[in-house]
Amino acid sequence: MTRDPADLTATDYLDGAREMTAAGRPYLAHLLAEEAAQRTTDPTTAAGIRATYPDPTTTRTESD
Numbered sequence: 001m002t003r004d005p006a007d008l009t010a011t012d013y014l015d016g017a018r019e020m021t022a023a024g025r026p027y028l029a030h031l032l033a034e035e036a037a038q039r040t041t042d043p044t045t046a047a048g049i050r051a052t053y054p055d056p057t058t059t060r061t062e063s064d
Contacts, residue, residue: 010039010049017053026056 013036020029033053037046 010036013039014049021053026053029053030055 013032017029017032017036020026020032030053033049037049040046040049
């Protein structure tokens with residue numbers, strides 16, 4: 001693993017997003033996926049990443 005964030009790739013960020021999802025940390029997964037999407041040159045791929053990891057603060061449903 002690299003220590004310089006500038007050396008990380010979109011794949012590295014997506015791997016982190018998957019790990020955070022598995023750990024039950026959806027907001028961190030979203031942030032990592034957003035960084036991956038920004039590092040992706042293909043707009044369709046970036047949109048797919050964003051759709052896979054939506055912002056949990058906007059998709060959360062309230063229950064009583």
